[in-house]
Amino acid sequence: MSDPIVNIAAYKFVSLNDLPVWRAQLVDETAACSLKGTILLAPEGINLFLAGTQRGIDTFMRGLRARPEFADIEPKYSTSDSTPFRKMRVRLKREIIRMDHPAIKPESGRAPSVDAKTLSRWLAEGRDDTGRPIVMLDTRNAFEVDAGTFENAIDWRIDRFTQFPEALRAHRDELAGKTVVSFCTGGIRCEKAALLMAEVGIDNVYQLEGGILKYFEETDGAGYRGNCFVFDDRETLDPGLAPARLAP
Known part of the structure; x- marks a missing residue:
């Protein structure tokens, strides 16, 4: 019987610049870890939903937490028998969760x-x-x-x-x-x-x-x-x- 798929959800509000650079790095890192899911990047931070093997998830999270911006990011974990995402996407957005209320930071x-x-x-x-x-x-x-x-x-x-x-x-x-x-x-x-x-x-x-x-x-x-x-x-x-x- 194959090992279960590990699913994580996490976010962090933190100021990010050079979003295309961040996107390129995360595209490469998720591909290297054979992950699928979605990562949203915006000037206010990151929001992610990822699935993969335990090894792949752990490797990706170690790399993410090695960056000062995300050292304390805390995922929520669950498992499933199969990967619930069809592809991997890293998208740039105005807000990682849209509220249209810019005073809230x-x-x-x-x-x-x-x-x-x-x-x-x-x-x-x-x-x-x-x-x-x-x-x-x-x-x-x-x-x-x-x-x-x-x-x-x-x-x-x-x-x-x-x-x-x-x-x-x-x-x-x-x-x-x-x-x-x-x-x-x-x-x-x-x-x-x-x-x-x-x-x-x-x-x-x-x-x-x-x-x-x-x-x-x-x-x-x-x-x-x-x-x-x-x-x-x-x-x-x-x-x-x-x-x-x-x-x-």
């Missing part, structure tokens, strides 16, 4: 985060460590939410992340007086969302560190209902990080 300072195990405890207790009620805010697109989300999570039914700022303005008062935990698939959208909420004056905002994928990796998925949509051929992952096809 995660590299300049992150919003507070809550780790998976702490959040699991908060959800079980129904409050945070200060006794405030918790509100889970799903920052993903509506079709992703439909595959699964945290129980009683707020879902503003957005079709794309660029609609999040307007939705926040419309619903801001609903979040007052609560501890708000923003979450998404791997952490990148909820990081920007948490910063925007802090910018508009919402107190007690956290981002779920590592997103749903890290929550599944480090807990039993308590409080989550359904599966997590992923943008590859696996379609969704269950709380055990096993591929689960969408219902027809």
